[in-house]
Amino acid sequence: MEADAHFAPAGLPDVATQAEGFQPSTPREALAMTPWLSSVPHDVLDRLASLAVLHRLPAGSIVFEQAETPAFAQFLTGGSVELLGIRGREEAFVELVRPVDLLLPAAVLNRQPYLLRARVLSGAQVLMVQAEAFRDAVATDHALCLAVLACQATQFRRQIKLAKNVRLRSAEERVGCYLLRLTESSPSGAPVRLPMEKRLIASELGMTRETFSRSLAAVARHGIRVEGELVTLDRPDAARARFTLDPLIDGAETLNPLLAKGVRE
Amino acid sequence: MEADAHFAPAGLPDVATQAEGFQPSTPREALAMTPWLSSVPHDVLDRLASLAVLHRLPAGSIVFEQAETPAFAQFLTGGSVELLGIRGREEAFVELVRPVDLLLPAAVLNRQPYLLRARVLSGAQVLMVQAEAFRDAVATDHALCLAVLACQATQFRRQIKLAKNVRLRSAEERVGCYLLRLTESSPSGAPVRLPMEKRLIASELGMTRETFSRSLAAVARHGIRVEGELVTLDRPDAARARFTLDPLIDGAETLNPLLAKGVRE
């Protein structure tokens, strides 16, 4: 809740600076740096930028509230945001959004209230485009429409993967696969750093801090050791035998602008 | 597994005929009857229809398999299809699709493998459009692109609602709200029929048959009585006090072509 400059949680690198080294300083820059908007005509982006503002939000602040009607289309350009389902006083983690991505575009497009609350995790930068202008632009420009469609489709698939991960795997397996996946993305043998606080990883994997902690102990018995924020793959084959990565669950859901290829210029 | 004309499960009305009285007999008819395609130019639909086939599938048949690469964009025009996450021999119910809707358009659009298996629940009718032709049409025609975007956005929101329902409510509450919602849609006091077999409702609510059955007993103590396939709301106020419907969870996610309105002709 404090609004100081310390966006990064203690002892861990800022997710924002890790994912995106560059922070835009104007709306136009924000749109220009977004890869999946690259095929959208410049004048369309110009117009959007002219009706947008760029905002910085400290950790803990609410980007929008559940049940609110969208007044803006929001591009997350830096930091990270968690989406939570709210019921009375309870909140259930649903998804973690990383830059660059749209925050719940479905609500904006369909003119319907947000189904989730969006809260800043580590200091975020958000580009806010007036909702009506955004819808107009999507309805007017075909390239933008295609880009948003690809974005929305990717988000859908991410959601399905999350659902499968939770429903088809036990807590221990989720942790094992998560860690295994982390280590795969780096030279063999070398220890890897956890990309965020354990409490957040636990959320992302759909379990409590405590269960996560216990799972770490269990997973160590299969050759994946976690000490502090360092992950070491002690026995790669044992680990892989116990925890089978499935690209249809663990694969990163990347937004490839293949459809854009289909646009005949 | 049998391929006879008996698509409806014993004793319950066919979901298909309930949702859609009309069954198209040609691809062109199938596209014409789809409300959210109404703003798409006729020649575009003509072209799609010319590259499509209309198929009938008996209950139990597989429309497509998980991990398969989409060869067709599939419109469900009749019956119902369940989407399942598969892992080895286990399968986890993810979603129930009713007509008229696209089956996992995200995979088709992004040229990525299906994340789920699609299996026919009650005899289904499916319009299959060649995937490449479909992507071409979306990339070429703006109105179609908008329609598909709206469809995908709606599916996304449905998914979020399902997730919230499961994470934020107990099994008993899910059953109570489901039944309460059923009764709301009919004249007060009159008994309502369950729209499908209990086993399927249980799946849709994310629980086992047995838990569903027990929940029915529990729910009866709050004024909602289920006998066979008939639901009676004994004590409306008691029921509503215990089970609070939330439009952000229970509201039907309808595809309103509001965005299409934005298209300037």
Added chain:
DNA sequence: CCTCTGCATTGATCTGCGTCAATGCCTGAG
């Protein structure tokens, strides 16, 4: 008619994971 098959119900039991609570560690503030 009887039999077979699939669904529903009910009971008994098991268990994964959440909850609660106590402790230790690290960091930043005073």
Added chain:
DNA sequence: CTCAGGCATTGACGCAGATCAATGCAGAGG
């Protein structure tokens, strides 16, 4: 330095819901 607050770890416990198993029931088919 000391203290306070947030995170992580660990243990004890409880519970919602899954699993296993037995029974009843209805429709289909011989």
